[in-house]
Amino acid sequence: MNEPTTPSTSPETQEAAPRPEAAQNAESTGAKAPADSALPGWLTSLPDTLRPYAALARLDRPIGTWLVMLPALASLAYTRMETGFAWIDIWWDVLIIVGAVTMRGAACTWNDITDRDFDSAVARTANRPLPAGDVTVTQAYVFLGIQVAIAFIAWICIPTDAKIVSLLALPLIAAYPFMKRVTWWPQVWLGFTINWGVLVAAAMATHVSFGSILLYLGFAAWTVGYDTIYAMQDRDDDALIGVRSTARLLGEQTILGAFCFYLAATAFFGGAVAANGGMPLGVLAVISFFGHAIWQVYKMNKDDDHALMVFKSNAWAALILVAGYTLSAIV
Numbered sequence: 001m002n003e004p005t006t007p008s009t010s011p012e013t014q015e016a017a018p019r020p021e022a023a024q025n026a027e028s029t030g031a032k033a034p035a036d037s038a039l040p041g042w043l044t045s046l047p048d049t050l051r052p053y054a055a056l057a058r059l060d061r062p063i064g065t066w067l068v069m070l071p072a073l074a075s076l077a078y079t080r081m082e083t084g085f086a087w088i089d090i091w092w093d094v095l096i097i098v099g100a101v102t103m104r105g106a107a108c109t110w111n112d113i114t115d116r117d118f119d120s121a122v123a124r125t126a127n128r129p130l131p132a133g134d135v136t137v138t139q140a141y142v143f144l145g146i147q148v149a150i151a152f153i154a155w156i157c158i159p160t161d162a163k164i165v166s167l168l169a170l171p172l173i174a175a176y177p178f179m180k181r182v183t184w185w186p187q188v189w190l191g192f193t194i195n196w197g198v199l200v201a202a203a204m205a206t207h208v209s210f211g212s213i214l215l216y217l218g219f220a221a222w223t224v225g226y227d228t229i230y231a232m233q234d235r236d237d238d239a240l241i242g243v244r245s246t247a248r249l250l251g252e253q254t255i256l257g258a259f260c261f262y263l264a265a266t267a268f269f270g271g272a273v274a275a276n277g278g279m280p281l282g283v284l285a286v287i288s289f290f291g292h293a294i295w296q297v298y299k300m301n302k303d304d305d306h307a308l309m310v311f312k313s314n315a316w317a318a319l320i321l322v323a324g325y326t327l328s329a330i331v
Contacts, residue, residue, distance in 0.1 A: 037061060038312075052129035053143050056112055057105030063312045064108070067226075069100035070318035071219040072197030077325035078215055079205040081276045085329055092204050095154045096197065099166075102151040107173050107193075109144045113137060114177035122237040162203035169196035181242075184249040187227040191220035211275035218268030222317070225261035228254060229296070230311040232304060255300045262293035269321065281331060285324020292317045 037043050043051060043060040058064050076092060112119065112130050120131035129135045135143075155163060172193040179186035198219055202212035224246065231238070231247035238248055250257040266286060273282035296313065299306045 038063065052134035055129050056109045056135070056140060056143060057147065058108045059105070063315060065101055065104050066315040067223070067318065068104045068194055068197060069097060070315065070322055071195045072096045072100065072201040074219075074318065074322045074325055075198040075201035075212060075215055076205050077322060077329050078272065078276060078282075079202050079209075079212065080329035081282065081325065083206065089205070092158075092201070095157055095204075096201060098154040099151055099200075100197065102147050102154070103173075106144055106147040106151065107176070109140055109147065110173070111177045113140050113144070118241055118243060121241045122234060124234060124237070158200070158204055161207065162200050165203045165208065166196070166200045169193065169200075172196065180244050182244075184244045185246060186244065187224045187231065187246045188220075190227055191223035194223055195219040209275070211272045214268050214272035214275060218265045218272060221261045221268060222265035222314070225258040225265065225293070226296075226311055226314045228258045228261070229300060229307050232307045255297055258300075259293065259297045262290070262296070266290040266293065279328075281324055281328040285321050285328075288320045288324070289317055292320065 037055070037060045039060040039062075043054060046054055054060060073093065073096060076089060076096070080086075080089065112128055115125075116128075116130040116137070119125035119128050125131070130137065130140060155166060158166070172189070176186070176189055176193050179189040183189070195216055198216040199208050199212060202208045202215075228246040228250070231245040232254060234243075235245070235247050237243075238245055246257065247254050266289060269286045269289060270283070273279065273286055276282070292313070296310045299310050
């Protein structure tokens with residue numbers, strides 16, 4: 001496989017380059033919602049003072065919160081296959097939800113701060129609050145601090161072991177926005193970062209077992225697959241500004257590559273179920289997950305324009321595992 005060539009334009013040249021036509025058109029029409037907003041009507045209905053902060057936290061794009069939260073909930077249910085559920089798990093679920101919303105929002109805000117120059121050159125992201133000038137960098141940092149403070153309240157409520165495990169994720173979160181500038185595999189870094197809640201949830205319930213690690217690796221591989229599909233939307237713009245991704249690296253083999261990661265995820269999930277004795281419902285959940293992966297590949301082979309829809313469908317893939325592990329723990 002030939003490695004793509006990174007454009008040799010200097011930062012000065014990139015800054016002077018014309019902005020994408022879609023971005024210019026969005027500016028000329030006075031559009032307030034980013035082009036990739038999933039809830040543009042809701043976002044634009046917010047007061048002007050709140051709208052940019054909701055966009056920074058991606059509250060108008062809830063799919064990201066689902067993709068952070070569901071693996072952690074699946075991990076808690078997976079751990080309970082051995083012990084059975086306890087009343088405290090309701091409290092753990094609440095803390096997982098609060099942590100997912102706030103830390104996902106904080107991570108997105110940090111990503112927008114570091115990527116503001118890149119975002120201004122990509123049509124899909126040109127109307128995000130920072131490149132659009134709706135908030136200043138200082139205001140974004142203050143909002144970042146507020147979200148971290150809320151997450152901290154949830155953090156002080158979890159067990160000590162879980163506190164320690166969660167802190168280990170901070171370097172991963174801080175470094176992620178820079179990975180697309182130094183490696184063709186930023187999706188791998190994202191996979192390890194976004195699914196760290198799997199390990200935290202395991203530590204909240206009991207401890208991080210071998211099976212929990214297999215589960216974590218499975219969700220990480222799954223993330224590489226779905227984010228590779230997601231990155232297909234930006235390949236042309238990414239090539240123009242020198243941003244790297246697995247979608248650019250794999251080229252015409254992108255769908256095959258994503259499927260290989262889904263296959264690896266299925267193998268890890270199967271190993272995790274075997275390690276925890278979660279049969280037969282756990283096995284059925286893994287088989288159903290793989291069936292969803294096959295459907296994704298089928299849709300993408302028919303039309304690359306399905307990338308966003310297929311990406312969003314992964315919330316259902318994760319829900320399959322949550323349901324399967326939960327039923328296995330109950331039964």
